[in-house]
Amino acid sequence: MGNRSLRKNMGEKRITYSEYLHLAKLLDLQDGGVAGDRDISADELHFIIVHQSFELWFKLILNQLAEARALLSLEPVPESHIPLIVHHLDRTTEILKLMQSQWKVMETLTPQGFLAFRDELGTASGFESFQMRELEILLGLDNVQRPGGMDPLAHFEKLAGESEQGKRAWDRLVAASQKETLSEILTRWLARTPIHGSSPDDEGDDEVVRGFIEGHLSSMEAHDNESLERHKAMGTPAIEKVKVRFDASLAAAREYLLPDGQVYRPRAGLLFIESYRELPLLAWPRTLIDSIVELEQQLLLFRHHHARMVERMIGRRVGTGGSSGVDYLDSTTKARIFTDLWQVRSILVKRESLDDVKDSGFYGFTSE
Ligand code: HEM
Numbered sequence: 001m002g003n004r005s006l007r008k009n010m011g012e013k014r015i016t017y018s019e020y021l022h023l024a025k026l027l028d029l030q031d032g033g034v035a036g037d038r039d040i041s042a043d044e045l046h047f048i049i050v051h052q053s054f055e056l057w058f059k060l061i062l063n064q065l066a067e068a069r070a071l072l073s074l075e076p077v078p079e080s081h082i083p084l085i086v087h088h089l090d091r092t093t094e095i096l097k098l099m100q101s102q103w104k105v106m107e108t109l110t111p112q113g114f115l116a117f118r119d120e121l122g123t124a125s126g127f128e129s130f131q132m133r134e135l136e137i138l139l140g141l142d143n144v145q146r147p148g149g150m151d152p153l154a155h156f157e158k159l160a161g162e163s164e165q166g167k168r169a170w171d172r173l174v175a176a177s178q179k180e181t182l183s184e185i186l187t188r189w190l191a192r193t194p195i196h197g198s199s200p201d202d203e204g205d206d207e208v209v210r211g212f213i214e215g216h217l218s219s220m221e222a223h224d225n226e227s228l229e230r231h232k233a234m235g236t237p238a239i240e241k242v243k244v245r246f247d248a249s250l251a252a253a254r255e256y257l258l259p260d261g262q263v264y265r266p267r268a269g270l271l272f273i274e275s276y277r278e279l280p281l282l283a284w285p286r287t288l289i290d291s292i293v294e295l296e297q298q299l300l301l302f303r304h305h306h307a308r309m310v311e312r313m314i315g316r317r318v319g320t321g322g323s324s325g326v327d328y329l330d331s332t333t334k335a336r337i338f339t340d341l342w343q344v345r346s347i348l349v350k351r352e353s354l355d356d357v358k359d360s361g362f363y364g365f366t367s368e
Contacts, residue, residue, distance in 0.1 A: 032120070043113040044120075050106050051126075057095050058131035064088040064095075065138050069182045072189055082284040089291040096298035103309040114313055118320070125321025126306075127152060128159070130169035137176040139296075140183025141337045150323050183337055186292065190340075193269025193285070197359030200265060209268045213257045216271060219349045221250055253347040270344050276357050280364030293341050303333045 018024060030048050032040035040048070068088040071081045126132070133152050136143075143153050153173065160170030192200060198208040224246040231242050257267055273285050307329035310319075319325045336342050357363065 038120070041117060043109055044117045046109060047106075047114070047117070050102060053102065054099060055129070055131060057099055058129070058135060061092050061095055062131060062134055062138065064092045065135070065182060068092075069138065069180070069185055072182070073180065073185045075188075076192065077189060079284070082288055086284070086288055086291045089288070089295050093291070093295045093298050096295070096302050100298070100302055100305045103305045107309050107312060109313065111313055111315075121320050123320055123322065125319055125323075127155070127319070127321035127323065130156065130172060133173055134176045136337075137173065138179075138182060139299075139337050140181030141335060144335055146328070147331045148324050148328060150321075150328060182292075186338070187266045187340070190266040190269040190273075193265075193272055194281075194362065195268060195272045196357060197362045206263055209263045209265060210258075212272065213263070213268055215355050216275070216347075216349065217250070217254055217257070219353045219355075220253055220347060223349055223353055224250060249346065256343055256347065267340055267344065270340060271347070274344055274348055275351070275354055276363070278351070279357065279360070282363060289341060292338055296336065296338050296341075300333055303329065307333070 029052065030040075030045055032038050032044055032048060065088065068085045071077065071085045071088075074081065077085075127150070133156065143151070146152070156166070156170050156173055159166035161167075195205075195209050195212050198205045202208075228239075228243055228246055232239055236242060257264065257271065270289070273282050273289060276282060277286050307326055310329060311326045314325060316326055319328065323329075
């Protein structure tokens with residue numbers, strides 16, 4: 001073995017740090033503008049490098065999330081895969097947190113410093129970041145109506161007809177749209193959650209799940225009634241309005257769990273995991289859910305911090321991409337991708353008010 005590796009090493013050509021990282025190429029890309037024939041200021045170099053760093057992180061995020069999606073798409077997902085999925089998601093979250101502090105670096109550019117070269121950007125804008133759009137598509141964000149007629153995908157379709165680069169970006173987005181999203185795959189996985197020991201293909205599963213849901217709604221109602229009594233005892237004004245609110249939230253919980261009166265297993269599975277967090281078998285599933293909630297929260301904070309940085313930099317003026325600027329950016333913090341994961345939080349009930357889990361041995365407890 002020694003001889004073989006010695007021979008191999010002797011025949012090997014040295015690879016340097018710079019070669020391995022393509023540093024010459026990488027460091028040649030901060031020249032500003034398409035032609036790269038313009039002298040750029042220290043401020044503009046800063047602006048370009050911050051943007052390029054973000055795009056590199058986006059590239060890694062896309063890679064991590066594609067890995068997580070592939071692992072979660074197996075049916076069934078081998079238990080050993082869940083920690084790996086969580087690992088990819090948590091790395092993504094850490095990158096998003098890091099990117100939030102990068103806005104502070106961007107903010108060292110003064111409004112006047114930015115105005116000095118802003119016109120050079122023409123209509124170029126982060127709105128045209130195809131990696132950001134791919135990230136949204138991969139996660140499962142609907143290309144929901146954004147305000148002021150801002151439609152990112154329609155814009156990319158238009159750019160496809162204008163240049164080779166535009167076409168490549170559009171082809172990427174089309175290819176991304178044809179794959180199952182992380183949100184869809186998560187929903188399929190949640191639907192398979194064993195509830196009180198019963199799985200989707202088991203006989204009588206529908207009744208078990210319905211019983212679990214009805215039991216939960218009863219606990220919720222009992223708790224709401226107690227809260228209402230407390231409000232009455234405390235003399236809360238307009239108590240009838242408080243009652244209307246409790247009634248509405250109970251009706252919404254019923255519609256969430258039994259849309260059109262039918263069992264919707266993904267939400268029931270999610271509720272089961274969130275309710276019985278102490279069960280050993282559910283420990284990794286709930287960690288996975290927590291990781292996704294954390295990821296979406298950090299993505300929202302990323303958008304929020306970008307908007308605050310922009311407000312500081314350009315006030316309320318129109319963006320280079322033609323949007324209303326800060327108002328538009330703030331509106332993008334309203335949408336949620338993993339809506340079920342957020343909504344379930346409104347209907348949880350404290351553990352001691354819930355029925356005990358049936359078949360607890362199945363979930364890793366050795367005695368009932
Ligand atoms: C001086 C710094 C910056 C300013 C003033 C700024 C301003 C804006 C504005 C006004 C928009 C809305 C679209 C438009 O009308 O242009 C926007 C969108 C966007 N920007 Fe920035 N930006 C800055 C830096 C960055 C950086 C460093 C990134 C990192 C990649 C970035 C990423 C984005 C993204 C992804 C969008 C699209 C948001 C969406 O539509 O969901 N921006 N930016």
